[in-house]
Amino acid sequence: MRSARPITTLLPRFEAEGVLFAAGPFRDADGSRPGCGMMILKVPTFAEAHSIAAREPYRLRGLRTNKIMPWQLNEGALVEMV
Numbered sequence: 001m002r003s004a005r006p007i008t009t010l011l012p013r014f015e016a017e018g019v020l021f022a023a024g025p026f027r028d029a030d031g032s033r034p035g036c037g038m039m040i041l042k043v044p045t046f047a048e049a050h051s052i053a054a055r056e057p058y059r060l061r062g063l064r065t066n067k068i069m070p071w072q073l074n075e076g077a078l079v080e081m082v
Helices: 005-016 046-054
Strands: 020-025 037-041
Touching: 005 020, 005 037, 037 046
Parallel strands: none
Antiparallel strands: 020 037
16 A cells, blocks of 8 residues: 655645645545545646646656636535634
8 A cells, every 4th residue: 555645745845835635545435445536636727627637646656637617616615714
């Protein structure tokens, strides 16, 4: 099993830069992780999202691919922590 350390050190940096809203793995119904997850980024352009994804350690090592998709909040409320 590969270490998650590279991504766990990068995500706090993305958060400090103000571009990471949330990140985490998906779970199957039994609680196991299927090996994929999601990052929600706060960026104004696809180009910036692609630039951030390109710095992701597992992508750099050829262990992961990223799919950049726009997301629209329709319901609910988001509160940013200060």
